[in-house]
Amino acid sequence: MFSQQFQLGSCRLKCRVVVTFVRLLEEMWLGRSSSCAPVEARSVLCSILPQFNNYSQQDAQELLLFLLNALHDDLNKHKMRSSKRPRQDQKRNCFPAVGGSTIVSHLFEGQLAYMTLCMHCDHQTHSTQTFTVLSLPLPTDINKCSIQDCLSLFFEQTVLTGGEQMLCSMCGLRRETTVLTCLDKPPEILMLHLKRFGCKGKNQMKLKTNVEFSSMLDLSPFLSSSVQNNSFSSYHLYAVVNHIGHLNMGHYTALCHNALTRTWHCFDDSAVREVQDSLVQSPNAYMLLYSRKPFQKPNIHGL
């Protein structure tokens, strides 16, 4: 009994991010106030990621990736202690942690496939890369486009020339290379990041392009031929991260779909309010989060 309590205690100490995150979720779903301040979660995150322990401008996408990494690492630490022989046979994934897969990598990880073609000798190479976020370029010089346009740009066939030429193992020389990218494994949860912050010439700037999106997204045009016939490339939008403001000074808000009430809510610091479906689409969208399966009731005791 004591040893069980000790183990639980040491897990609580070592898996602080997971424990704190679960507590935050419980407070959000079961709490009586209309909003809650994630003070403890912020403090735990800042203790492992001191770069966020200040009031300077931060990137929501970076923070989300750091948070998911921290959760993945924590869950792996717990798994390593639970099993005496940690699995060594798992291939490294893009969560740079010890151990293998967790619920975090299971949900958020997808895989891209690249095919390169030497323009001189037609030699082909194939490679894959895991990802958690797809950072999509925006078409330049237009004010309005669709999320499909951004995805088409991302998956567009490119030809690497000049300094970007790749070394061809058959030619033994750097050659002009065609690169084809496609989706080899669509993730359960798809996170799309719009690359609004970039450079125009020497000037850094924020692109204010109005990217139109709908509540459903079909990724089948971008699937590799090996997975094309499977019908699991259709996604439901469940959250949007908005960035309001400029490059160096802005404010983030989140729009989240509540699967229980089937309504959208806007989270703006301590102000949480229900919003009409029609207000989800806006030129402020910075990240779009889609799920392959519609969310059900969260598995929280007491809900």
Ligand SMILES: [Zn+2]
């Ligand atoms: Zn070649």
